[in-house]
Amino acid sequence: MIAYLGRRVIQSVLILLGVSLITFALLYLLPADPVRQIAGRSATPATVENIRRQLGLDQPFVIQYWHYLTSLLSGDLGRSYIQRSEVTELIVSRLPASLLLMVGAILCELAIGLTMGLLAAVRRGTATDQTLMVASFVGVSAPQFVVGLLLLYVFAVRLGWFPIGGYGTWRHLVLPSLTMGILGAGWYARMMRSSMIDVLRQDYMRTARAKGLARGAIIFRHALPNAILPVIAMIGIDIGIFMGGIVVVESVFGWPGIGQLAWQAIQRVDIPIIMGVTLVSAFAIVLGNLLADTVAPFIDPRIKLR
Amino acid sequence: MKKILTSTVAVSALALMLGMTSVRAEDAVDPNAKQGGAITITYKDDVATLDPAIGYDWQNWSMIKSLFDGLMDYEPGTTNLRPDLAESYEIAPDGKTFTFKLRQGVKFHNGREMTADDVKYSLDRVTNPKTQSPGAGFFGSIKGHDDVAAGKAESLAGVTVVDPYTIKFELTRPDATFLHVMAINFSHVVPKEEVEKYGADFGKHPVGTGAFKFAEWTLGQRVVFERNPDYWHKGLPYLDRISFEIGQEPIVALLRLQKGEIDIPGDGIPPAKFQEVMSDPEQKARVVEGGQLHTGYITMNTTMAPFDNVKVRQAVNMAINKDRIVQLINNRAVPANQPLPPSMPGYDKEFKGYPYDVAKAKALLAEAGHPDGFETQLFAMNTDPNPRIAQAIQQDLAAVGIKAGIQSLAQANVIAAGGDKAGAPMIWSGGMAWIADFPDPSNFYGPILGCAGAVPGGWNWSWYCNKDLDAKAAEADSIVDPAKSGERAKMWSAIYRKIMEDAPWVPVFNEQRFTMKSPRMGGADNLFVDPVHIPINYDYVYVTDVQ
Numbered sequence: 034m035i036a037y038l039g040r041r042v043i044q045s046v047l048i049l050l051g052v053s054l055i056t057f058a059l060l061y062l063l064p065a066d067p068v069r070q071i072a073g074r075s076a077t078p079a080t081v082e083n084i085r086r087q088l089g090l091d092q093p094f095v096i097q098y099w100h101y102l103t104s105l106l107s108g109d110l111g112r113s114y115i116q117r118s119e120v121t122e123l124i125v126s127r128l129p130a131s132l133l134l135m136v137g138a139i140l141c142e143l144a145i146g147l148t149m150g151l152l153a154a155v156r157r158g159t160a161t162d163q164t165l166m167v168a169s170f171v172g173v174s175a176p177q178f179v180v181g182l183l184l185l186y187v188f189a190v191r192l193g194w195f196p197i198g199g200y201g202t203w204r205h206l207v208l209p210s211l212t213m214g215i216l217g218a219g220w221y222a223r224m225m226r227s228s229m230i231d232v233l234r235q236d237y238m239r240t241a242r243a244k245g246l247a248r249g250a251i252i253f254r255h256a257l258p259n260a261i262l263p264v265i266a267m268i269g270i271d272i273g274i275f276m277g278g279i280v281v282v283e284s285v286f287g288w289p290g291i292g293q294l295a296w297q298a299i300q301r302v303d304i305p306i307i308m309g310v311t312l313v314s315a316f317a318i319v320l321g322n323l324l325a326d327t328v329a330p331f332i333d334p335r336i337k338l339r
Numbered sequence: 340m341k342k343i344l345t346s347t348v349a350v351s352a353l354a355l356m357l358g359m360t361s362v363r364a365e366d367a368v369d370p371n372a373k374q375g376g377a378i379t380i381t382y383k384d385d386v387a388t389l390d391p392a393i394g395y396d397w398q399n400w401s402m403i404k405s406l407f408d409g410l411m412d413y414e415p416g417t418t419n420l421r422p423d424l425a426e427s428y429e430i431a432p433d434g435k436t437f438t439f440k441l442r443q444g445v446k447f448h449n450g451r452e453m454t455a456d457d458v459k460y461s462l463d464r465v466t467n468p469k470t471q472s473p474g475a476g477f478f479g480s481i482k483g484h485d486d487v488a489a490g491k492a493e494s495l496a497g498v499t500v501v502d503p504y505t506i507k508f509e510l511t512r513p514d515a516t517f518l519h520v521m522a523i524n525f526s527h528v529v530p531k532e533e534v535e536k537y538g539a540d541f542g543k544h545p546v547g548t549g550a551f552k553f554a555e556w557t558l559g560q561r562v563v564f565e566r567n568p569d570y571w572h573k574g575l576p577y578l579d580r581i582s583f584e585i586g587q588e589p590i591v592a593l594l595r596l597q598k599g600e601i602d603i604p605g606d607g608i609p610p611a612k613f614q615e616v617m618s619d620p621e622q623k624a625r626v627v628e629g630g631q632l633h634t635g636y637i638t639m640n641t642t643m644a645p646f647d648n649v650k651v652r653q654a655v656n657m658a659i660n661k662d663r664i665v666q667l668i669n670n671r672a673v674p675a676n677q678p679l680p681p682s683m684p685g686y687d688k689e690f691k692g693y694p695y696d697v698a699k700a701k702a703l704l705a706e707a708g709h710p711d712g713f714e715t716q717l718f719a720m721n722t723d724p725n726p727r728i729a730q731a732i733q734q735d736l737a738a739v740g741i742k743a744g745i746q747s748l749a750q751a752n753v754i755a756a757g758g759d760k761a762g763a764p765m766i767w768s769g770g771m772a773w774i775a776d777f778p779d780p781s782n783f784y785g786p787i788l789g790c791a792g793a794v795p796g797g798w799n800w801s802w803y804c805n806k807d808l809d810a811k812a813a814e815a816d817s818i819v820d821p822a823k824s825g826e827r828a829k830m831w832s833a834i835y836r837k838i839m840e841d842a843p844w845v846p847v848f849n850e851q852r853f854t855m856k857s858p859r860m861g862g863a864d865n866l867f868v869d870p871v872h873i874p875i876n877y878d879y880v881y882v883t884d885v886q
Contacts, residue, residue, distance in 0.1 A: 072473055076475065117387065117542055118540070185594070198591045283587060
């Protein structure tokens with residue numbers, strides 16, 4: 034177990050190093066010159082060179098990358114070119130909002146997805162099953178930008194149940210969580226359905242039925258706990274999907290998280306922020322996967338770590 | 340109304356002629372306006388910085404103007420210069436020495452009085468390369484600028500504090516744009532002690548002398564300004580509070596405006612909703628339309644064949660159907676025939692430009708040795724509506740036989756290609772187009788049409804460099820005497836006429852501005868399309884529902 038963990042941690046660090054190298058190289062190769070951007074259109078060539086020197090952008094690639102890595106070790110992600118603030122400060126100030134949205138989204142996708150999956154498995158082969166599976170397919174494939182705007186229009190503008198975007202109260206959280214949750218719910222519904230069908234086929238289920246237990250008791254007391262665990266273990270892996278989604282959803286709802294920060298930085302080619310958000314998300318994804326793999330054997334004893 | 344307007348202009352002109360200006364009339368206060376109330380403005384993007392030495396986008400430009408003041412400013416809603424922190428000024432006959440008398444008793448938001456030392460400090464700071472100001476280049480005519488820019492001096496030799504309320508500028512050449520330079524944000528006055536206290540983060544803790552003082556900044560969510568109770572201009576501002584809500588998509592902002600939750604959508608009306616809004620009389624009544632110091636143009640790289648042939652460039656000028664392009668963007672612009680926008684001094688009303696004439700364009704191409712046209716590349720920014728405009732240009736070019744491939748790229752990449760001499764044969768400037776820093780014809784020349792901009796990384800993307808015109812431009816800008824400003828404007832008109840003969844650009848359109856406001860907003864229409872305060876002039880607008 035310890036050896037496995039050690040190996041996985043080393044792997045994770047290598048993955049993060051790889052991500053940082055690839056991102057850094059790609060951004061370095063961009064034809065856009067950040068110094069020109071900072072210096073403005075009325076700057077003299079001397080001013081431009083001066084700024085380039087101050088930012089260390091006149092150094093060769095390897096040295097720039099080395100500087101970046103060494104400051105990264107002390108938690109310094111550099112300074113934004115456009116916003117002129119510390120990237121660490123910008124990310125830290127926005128992280129709570131993204132985490133809150135993540136919790137909301139996970140609650141939504143579990144509540145919707147597990148219910149749909151459970152219902153579909155129990156009513157397997159019926160019209161209910163088919164309707165639910167088509168719905169889950171639509172949920173998985175619908176673009177979040179469209180879903181978000183649609184929810185916003187119906188529930189905020191028309192019905193006025195929720196505020197039109199923004200941040201602050203639990204009411205602000207509902208629609209963005211739902212938008213993120215609908216995508217995840219589709220996946221969870223499919224996984225829950227197949228996991229539940231697996232469990233319902235087991236011998237002990239037949240035994241339970243033979244004993245004359247009520248249908249509700251069989252499903253909720255015996256089948257559900259066994260079927261749900263492997264599905265829950267997927268939450269860690271879910272973080273990857275989540276990190277992709279927040280860029281869109283946070284922008285639609287004006288949610289002040291790191292997804293919105295990334296989107297603005299990409300539009301303005303603010304390289305240090307793009308770099309910082311990429312690393313933080315990569316870290317979250319790697320950590321999520323690591324957790325999912327570590328937790329799995331505790332939930333399902335059939336999985337062995339080697 | 341018209342009469343009053345004329346007389347005001349006449350008075351200002353007279354004052355300018357005397358080389359002195361009157362104290363700002365207190366009648367600038369709107370008798371209908373009541374003090375009080377708060378408004379909410381939304382933006383999609385984070386506010387980058389509120390440091391006047393650094394901020395250089397249209398979002399923070401007007402915000403900074405409300406927090407800080409400069410020696411000069413413009414009458415609200417116009418492009419007419421007037422003294423601001425200065426009470427009056429004198430220009431020496433040789434046009435190389437400017438002396439400003441400062442207003443007394445003006446206080447920074449921290450309570451300290453602003454003096455001439457602060458003005459000098461602010462200019463030393465903005466030109467110091469350590470500040471990394473994008474505006475440092477504007478101060479090139481001040482004596483000693485080059486030493487400061489090169490890091491050889493800490494202080495501008497040409498700026499002298501005569502006494503606490505008098506400051507003198509010596510220039511290396513007569514500079515007719517100098518008063519404008521004293522009005523742009525980069526020359527706004529900052530207090531040394533606050534800059535030193537916050538260092539590089541001063542832009543997040545701004546302290547100035549302006550109508551509003553900075554109250555709150557929650558990163559990614561909100562920036563709040565509050566009325567400066569000690570503002571030297573008594574009776575202003577009208578509003579108690581302005582909240583800027585950040586991170587709101589324009590389409591969401593419009594929905595919120597329709598529900599009455601906000602007052603101004605800072606990013607304007609989203610193009611997809613424009614027609615819907617304009618076809619609803621109730622909403623349309625709350626849209627203010629105004630001109631903008633902007634020109635959208637196509638550059639042709641004059642150093643690359645076949646665009647090194649003036650006939651080819653003239654042919655392209657005749658091939659583009661500008662009316663159709665304007666329709667494409669819902670008529671949110673007017674067709675252009677010269678580099679300067681109509682509201683800019685020096686705009687030539689008589690000039691007709693090149694007609695849209697496909698047959699003549701073909702004939703010119705044949706004369707140039709390209710009867711069957713040629714293949715080329717058109718670079719454009721990849722955000723709507725620019726790819727659609729690029730396609731329209733592509734079709735127009737195809738009609739005369741020119742096959743143009745479209746390179747639709749991110750803004751920074753197009754800018755990079757334009758700054759590379761062998762980078763881009765043609766560029767559609769939309770999304771990056773020139774919006775003037777100050778309302779003066781020279782601002783459309785140097786960096787984008789003069790030799791100074793035709794350098795690697797520069798903004799002169801047609802790489803047009805006419806030494807003769809450079810000399811004429813320098814001559815025009817040496818006419819400092821305000822009484823001769825008409826003569827100077829004529830010289831600039833002639834320069835732009837000559838440019839159009841050489842045709843390095845196809846001027847396509849001048850964008851119009853459309854600002855939408857909530858029903859409770861009050862103030863003259865021109866405050867909502869103020870040419871220098873974009874989107875609106877925060878200092879002079881008010882709300883009608885205060886008691």
